[in-house]
Amino acid sequence: GDSCVVAVPLEHVEALPRHLYTFHGCGLGKLLDAQATRAVLAARLQSLCHGVSGVRIELLERLQAFIAHDILPLIPEEGSVGASGDLTPLSYVAATLSGEREVLFNGERRLAADVHRELGWTPLVLRPKEALALMNGTAVMTGLACLAYARADYLLKLATRITALNVVALQGNPEHFDERLFAAKPHPGQMQVAAWIRQDLAIDAPTAPLHRLQDRYSLRCAPHVLGVLADSLNWLRGFIEIELNSANDNPIIDAEEERVLHGGHFYGGHIAFAMDSLKTLVANVANLLDRQLALLVDVRYNHGLPSNLSGATAQRAMLN
Secondary structure (H helix, E strand, O other): OHHHHOOOOHHHOOHHHHHHHHHOOOOEEEEOOHHHHHHHHHHHHHHHOOOOOOOOHHHHHHHHHHHHOOOEEOOEEEOOOEEOEOHHHHHHHHHHHOOOOEEEEOOEEEEHHHHHHHHOOOOOOOOOOHHHHHHOOOHHHHHHHHHHHHHHHHHHHHHHHHHHHHHHHOOOOHHHHOHHHHHOOOOHHHHHHHHHHHHHOOOOOOOOOOOOOOOOHHHHOHHHHHHHHHHHHHHHHHHHHHHHOOOOOOOEEEOOOOEEEOOOOOOOHHHHHHHHHHHHHHHHHHHHHHHHHHHHHOOOOOOOOOHHHOOOOHHHHHHO
């Protein structure tokens, strides 16, 4: 911001990074879990390794050592809006590399200074650009996006298999997933979902018509609902991978031309848009599975299955 033109006296240059991570250490809420924190550290290391962020190799090695020894800074979940990088949560990474604040180590909450001492390490004294390089980037949102993407990819396959099981349980019409049917509306994702369902149903040829021509939407339209997620995963992955494999702090140091390039690579718009989109897609999958479950437990629609799928008989059936 405006401070980029403020001259810092040489005798105070070493204090500047500490001031930066100290006054940003005001996160709130629950702490990121271990998996999320590992993702944050890996994402920040990946970005800084591009060599344009003005950090020493010693800092990269210490960050890698944190990952290797599973030393996890305790990072509050709340405090970042992503418009100027993940300043607040990443200040906890900068502070713990400097031997301050707390970490999770061997399953215990410890002072970072004590863990450094136990491992025989000297805490880093951050150089002028290093605190800013650690903090002014998108590692938190990107690390969490990687985890969310992996879960969504798994959810797509799981929901497809659950749909196939529901088709079997509800004596559904397998023609709803016919290859020729989906060739008429060839969105690749929904074609793939229909193919997975055909595979699970062991259908490799046209099936005999059933007395019930159309199942309810939650079965018949499952490839169309899940297909939107399937088709979106490719571009979502593209957004995430580019962000993950980029230098996303500011300013950028061009050592070859000896230039300092001021920009806005800390802006998290691509990741935020991707995750807002993924949230909507996953909500639609949850809604689909909810409606499928409603069919299973309701005797009006489950084609002979017991109410609420209960095995109770005689008088006890009335309790279920």
